[in-house]
Amino acid sequence: MNNNLIAVYPGSFDPPTNGHIDIISRASIIFPKVIVAITHNQSKEHLFPLEERVEMMKKSTRHLKNIKVDSFSGLLVNYLDKIGGFVVIRGLRALADFEYEFQMALMNRTLNKKIETVFLMPDQEYTFLSSSMIKEIAILNGDFKKFVPPVVYKKMKNKKGI
Secondary structure (H helix, E strand, C coil), rough: CCCEEEEEEECCCEEEEHHHHHHHHHHHEEEEEEEEEEEECCCCCCCCCCHHHHHHHHHHCCCCCCCEEEEECCCHHHHHHHHHHEEEEECCCCCHHHHHHHHHHHHHHHHCCEEEEEECCCCCHHHCCCHHHHHHHCCCCCCHHCCCCCCHHHHHHCCCCC
């Protein structure tokens, strides 16, 4: 195994869910180093600022020794080039995710021929989870505790408007 191999799991992670942590855990078994790269997605209205999402992810993954949490802006291919990475991790919950993720993987490869995308499936209990769904449950005063790491639950419960 190439011990210098870096896999990058990019996303907005707003908020991080147990499904995200499951994918990160699976990736940490396969790859010697995994960077969770948190970005600001211009097309989404974020519940948490970038700094808070980075902090929550760091606390939620601190038990995994080969995980680094970072942030970036701009194109993923440029970030990968900057850190010397070429493997992208993406989670697939259901068939509906596949078309979007497939298009993104092909676009990234078109922009940089060296980029490979590895799709991982979360545990069955997380296949329906999304950050958007968690936010909606929280806003509507539903019980979302079992869907997010404890640090995320605490932050969301203290968030105004939730």
